[in-house]
Amino acid sequence: MPGSRTKTEIIWTIPYWLKQSLGHLDPVKIYQLPLEKLALQVEKLPKKPRYTNAAPYMIQDITCLFVEKYCGTAELIWKNRRSSEVRKDFLSIYGGGPGIADMAVLLIEKGFGVRFSDLDHSRRNFKPDAHTMRILFRLGVAAAEGEQEAVLAGRSLNPSYPGEIDAALWLIGRSYCMAGDPHCNSCPLDEVYAYFGESAQIKRWMPHS
Ligand code: SF4
Known part of the structure; x- marks a missing residue:
């Protein structure tokens, strides 16, 4: 339905459904999957992401970053880096926008106790919903x-x-x-x-x- 939105509860279950479908959630193996196969897996999911056609590209970009840039170590996303660099990485992901990139930086700070020195926190507004x-x-x-x-x-x-x-x-x-x-x-x-x-x-x- 045009303009319909996938509920947050469903969006957060998609990695689970992907794991059920693939039999794993290994970013290296997902990175090695041809795009068409990944698209078929996404298409078969019982719960679908908001933009089903864009999702395989997004997943592939994320796994590509993880494998090629971060060498399979999630910590390297933020370790010894500026928030502007992290933000740029998230913006480079297919379908990623400023809102998601900002939220990713925020979640890294909150979830892993990181404080980016180049960030003026007083100017970091939240995203109203x-x-x-x-x-x-x-x-x-x-x-x-x-x-x-x-x-x-x-x-x-x-x-x-x-x-x-x-x-x-x-x-x-x-x-x-x-x-x-x-x-x-x-x-x-x-x-x-x-x-x-x-x-x-x-x-x-x-x-x-
Ligand atoms: S109106 Fe106030 S007390 Fe009631 S649920 Fe909302 S925030 Fe909580």
Whole structure:
């Protein structure tokens, strides 16, 4: 369907399905697969990536980088490198864009405790999506449920590194602060409301008010 989007939950399962289909997830073996065979495997997956035709090219580019440039050692993606170099590598992958490249840099920092010295963290905004926009508005930090407002809210919440709060907000947004049925009683932010109350202009979303 034009404009339809693959759900995040499905996207993250695709490596699993690929492994089921190939019998392994060995980047060296995948790199050696002819593109047509890889395309057939992707086509057969029970859960498909958003852009099925582009996926084999993307997978091949990723394995090519891993094998040829990083010599099969994932750590070499970031070790002794500048974030601009890492970003450039991710941009070189078929279908990769600035949003994905920025997110990759962010995930490397978060996941592996790396701090890129050439990065001005105060300028690293997060990428607003439905979850983060909704939660920041409900928290009363964003003036409206829009992208610009969410970016501004992120900057005010964590000015030294706005992008750092992205994943936490996203997770809370999709796990507790759902659009129609927020689970306020079990939400970790419930305590934040109790602590700051009205003085911090944080408001609680009231479903039936
Ligand atoms: S307490 Fe409720 S309204 Fe506030 S962030 Fe959590 S789920 Fe959303």
